[in-house]
Amino acid sequence: MRVYLLIMLLFSGVSFAQNTITGSVTDGNKQSIPGANVVVVGESSGASTDFDGSFKLTTNAKLPFSVKVSAIGFESKTINVTSANQKVNVILKDEETKLDEIVVSASRTPERVIESPVTIERMGIQEIKNTTAATFYDGLENLKEVNFNTSSISFKSVNTRGFATVANTRFMQLVDGMDNSSPALNFVLGNLIGVSDIDVASVELLPGASSALYGANAFNGIMFMTSKSPFTNEGISVYYKYGQTSQDAAGTNDYNDFGIRAAKAFTKHFAMKANFTYMEASEWIAADKRSMTSGGDSHAVNQNYDGLNIYGDEVTTFIPNVGQVSRTGYREQDLTDNKVQSMKADFSAHIKPWADDTEFILQYKIGTGSTIYQGANRYALKDFLMQQGKFEVKGKNFFGRVYFTSEDAGNSYDMRFAAWNVNRAAKSDQEWFTNYATAYQYAGAVMGTNANESASIARNFADYNVLPAAISFLPKPTGSPRFEPGSAQFNNALANVVANPDLTQGAKFIDHSKLYHSDVNYNFRDIIKWAEVQVGGSWRKYIMDSEGTIFTDYDGPIEYKEYGAYAQLQKKFLDDRLKFTGSLRYDKSQNFDGNVSPRISFVYSAGASKTHNFRLSYQTGFRNPTTQDQYIGLDLGPFALIGSAPENLDRFQETVNVSAAGQAIAGQPATVNMSGQNAYRNAYTVASVQAFAASSNPGDLQVADIGLVKPEQVQAFEAGYRTVVQNDLSVDLNAYYNIYNDFMNTARVISPYYGTVGTDATNPAVQQTYQALAFGDRRVYQVYTNTTAQISSFGFGAGLSKKVYKDFEVGVNYNYSQFNFNQQDDPDFVAGFNTPKHRIKASLGNAKVIKNLGFNVNVRWNSEYLWESSFGDGMIPENTVLDAQVNYALPKWKSVIKVGATNLFGSDYLQVIGAGMIGQMWFASWTINP
Template sequence: FVVGYIKAQDWAATDYRNRLDLDDPNIDPYLNPGYDGVNVYGDDVVVPVNLKDQAPQIAAGVADAQGLTPGTPEYIAEVQRVIGLIPDQLVTRTGYKEKDLYDYNTYNVRSRLSLSYRINPDLEIELFGGFTKGSSIYTAQSRFALNNFQAYNGKLELKGSDFFVRAWATKENAGDTYDVGNTTSRFNEIWKPSEEWYTDYISSFVVNYIYPGFIKDDLPLSYYYARVAADNRTPEGNIQDISKIARPLPGTQEFDDIWQPLISKPISEGGGQVIDKSSMYHFEGMYDFSKFFAHTKLQVGASHRVYNLNSEGNVFFDTPGKPIIQNQFGAFGQLIQPFFNERLNVTLSGRYDKNSSFDGRFTPRMSLVYSLDKEKTHNVRASTQTAFRFPSSPDQWLNLSLGQMDINGKQFNFRVIGGNKEVHEFYDLNSTPVYALSGNNPFIGVPENEPFVIPVFRPETVTALEIGYKGLYLDKLLFVDTYFFHNTYDSFHAKQAIAQYPGTANENRYITTISAENAVVTYGWAIGADMVMPAGFMLKGNLMNNTIDVGNNTNTGFQSRFNTPPYKINVGLSNYHILHNIGFSVSWRWQDSFRWESDFGKADIPSYATIDAQVSMKLPQWSSVVKVGGSNLLNQYYTTGFGNSAIGGLYYVSVTYDEFLN
């Protein structure tokens, strides 16, 4: 029986760059009207509002206010003058920083109970159960606050010397989880609908920038006063006009009166709460026939998995009381045959898999391992295999709304959806033209002129080749391992941003999973070495490379989401007996910069390096080990994905009691 509890203050996500231009140094929304912060929410560009698009209406209003008669030369001249003054400028609403919306108090409670009974020397039965509850925050399609999520898992297994049969299940409950970004956008619509907010913004901008006798020609100051007027609050928090509603401030009762009901209302009902009570059940068995052969090893097995996707229509394409049930079957066989006094081992295997949404498929595999010497200190390996992957449950059935607004009579919806035909047919994506979207942000991406044909959604297949070598040198003090791999994917699962009915009052935008029409190739290599040195020192290191080539899949809006650094380096030095009962380890890690692609956005993730170190002391008289150490010892903040928290140093002291310590 094991129980664990962790409580901590998580690192904050404080990337305040402008999502619309990550290199723009102006991140002040009062001076940059189109600011859309990475970790700022409610300022998202759901319906693009550009001052230039409003110019004819603004100009006509200015001319009318001066008493000019429409159609006269004076009227036309004034309209043209005003239109010429209006800048080509996107305007976003005033958002809220994530750190003002989420407290970053994270905790995790874990419990595990395992019961085993040995029926006889060759037969054992085990019953296992586990429970987890906690809170955290993570990045997916948006930033999600996992508040009081729960997960249950259990397993029943019967195993013998040459077989096993097991059944296990997992069930989750999202608890009080909510979509931080989506909730904040809806929060803004409640305290002041965008229709009213933009009206006040534009009115103030026109008065200050267009009319004679006001600020005039001071564009930044006009932007400043326009936002203050629309929010009815200065950057310092002061209300301008107490007779009008003002932007609520985090931490106030006024704010909580809107926020708390929103995060308690499901997304499907206009709130931000995520409901997910999905579960999975898995059954599998394996039998080893090797005892019937002198040298050959033969194993066969089968599995059956059941997915129960139950989000009550909030996350998946299910409905309340009618979850999505998916079945997946699989069977495999593996034969290992040695040759030449076991210096050559040949492995042949194959498996058949079937998913209720896709046709079944058989995939064969073969690998060779050859020892170059009798002592088997130098070994080469090669393998070729075909494999395929069914789309994940979210890639098939996701149906998550990330924004819905109504501005100037234009309703705009943005969703992340799965690639299954049932989902696409529901939104008429197969019967109406859709257009690929350009840029890093699908909210404001420009649709292509020609329609995009969504490829047939299929399982992803891969033909994989690998060659490798392992060897011992210097009287077995040096161990070297290296390999090269090359994978060719057919129907590679990628993401595609598309628009439906672009430029109309019914425009919708989606990110969906697709099967790439052309081949995608990934390849790479790695080399690693472990060296036993004098006086008990151990030196380790490795260098890895991973590369992707998307080939001819260059359609606008295509995302491979490889999200892997081209190069990684790890170097470590340790000695667990440098002094009596005292040991240490130190490691240096570096990874290259790379391109990050996700539903949350696309950006370059900078390279970074960290140092980890630990000193340990054994206390045999107390059967204990004390460890003092740190991860990211120099506290150099880095991030591993776009929108994530920046990770700093973590320092710890641990005491472990072990009655068997010697």
């Protein structure tokens, strides 16, 4: 309601300026130019052309005055305005090269993209209009170097240059200068509090390390999303999209997306802007039934079946004379409503108090929604909410900003724990396994059934309290029969479980974490003439507040800080053909030693018109351990996650039950207290415990040598070449080689409940650990550390685009990615490169096939590759995906109609092991953009 009220206030506050001019901007072929800037010379007032190249500009400037018209890829033009309500039609000439686009992100200063010291990808207004995806954010997948990982229809993580994850903490995403990653999770939740399709002005993406200017976490890439200014983009814009998604598991479902933008420059000194968007759809259902244990893919043939997207069957135990047995689980689609929602809004006030470019911005953003996140488990994010508030002052040569980010997990829950505790609400684990063992053994002894038949009878009895007549004399269980999905009992039990944050009985997780951030930058270009010098710095504070449900913040929120400072020098030599860039940054996190990140690059512009541009760079990047790496303390059932901050090892405490054999033979108490110290200081490697179980030879056991986690570093070497041939063939080549040091890693270890781990088989304390392992008195932990193994990655890319007939443009790019690692150097290390070795993307489009009609087609192909994660491992098959769209402009209505489809003619395909397969989607949209 507050969102709608503010929008209405903005509408009611619109006032009319003294002079209004309208017009259009076209190129030499009389094709409209969307996104061109029309600015009153000497004033801050301006406008931007819409999709059909039209604009409307209101100003208080007195006649006569001049307006400057500019657009990326075209020469600027100044027009004199001599009368009120004058019609201005402007024709812009093509610049000599389409690579003269101006970018800011690569060096924190405006420069031609062709002179960027590193590889850079850009999406502007025209590319946003032509995207074949349902949203501009989804359309990023068609950019060169970009690899998507889809956890949900509304949760897609961007990755570049390998080591991809859903929780991509190695990639940074900035929206209007604000890092919009989760304070607690430390990774971006897609476009949850990003930018609306009708408010985005541009997207710039730097693949590879960028720590020299942007600090920690800009390790494998960084993306900048910039919204439109209300001073130059006024008016009320609206869009509505309707479509349908189709997936084998989910069927056909509706897709709705609506957005509105209102912006007004009330004077040349004051402007305001508001955005609101709402999207709803049905989820790509995750329905992978493959077993994570040896044996068949169902309980009918595997009594220890653990289905990938079936939860509750992870609860397992060994029953003498029966074998390893798991409980009957529930499908993921039974544990959530499979609905996706997203609502976001933002409001900003902009003040330009003086005649120069100084601008003060006060901005507030809020996003809430429901989606699926995949980490070690699958999580239903329900009513998840994030907020950001920013105050910024910026000018020609400086900026300074402070902002906060806060989040609320809402009604989010862990689906694996939901299944466990719905099962336990019907019947305790102990009773269920006792029922199973009793029925199994009596069925074989009395009825003479084979193993599979006995297992079926036993499961039917444990689940439903039903027995064959021959053994109906067995005592009736006291627990309830299994709650069937959709029944009143199931729904009530699930509702109670997902509302309870005690993971022994519930599944809800709590998160009220926050971060506070500030950064400044000053460019001395107007003071220092011989080179361009700039300096800057940042400060950040994390506040983790999960009330002990995620972190070890049982006694109150945990806080820690980090800061950094940098300097950069740019200088041109050899008749401005050679540009040198040198950067140096120092960063310090409260819990770790400081890091120094240098960058050196050279760009040489060859040829008579300086269109052959060669670049070479060396830079380092680093990544601080995340809040989870340091302070998590989360029991996931089969294992617990333990962060490695020194204080966290003592903060994590749990009580475990010792087996009857351990009590009787080893003389241990019924319960034992375990802490994070056990995980890091008293554990064996998982592989050696498995070898010991098979051989009973203590010599196979190896002590886990786990160091506390520390920052990881990368040394990145890159070379590139960019040019335009005959003014219509664009060529972009790049190659990189990365060397990683102290690469962060998670490792699984097993800690015995009693005894001291070691290799001296004659030591009584070590012998106790053998007994603990034999009796099952052991705990599996996933710990955070760094590998000592040598890891490197390399790759190269080539991109070509050319106009082949009139304005038909063809583009194609290829990327190769590879990493090197010897598993013998660290047998427990899981690389998780998760990136196809070969990727090809191609496009064909024409913005004006005939008057007002345009189209675009994209196709993507990737080779098969291995996916590794804490949730599950497996092969991602080779995929070919075709997307297409057709758009038609209605100038009279100031609108554009678009019809598109994704995964056209294709079958469901996979990007993440454990997530839902991605189906097809068609959509139609109507955008009104006056």
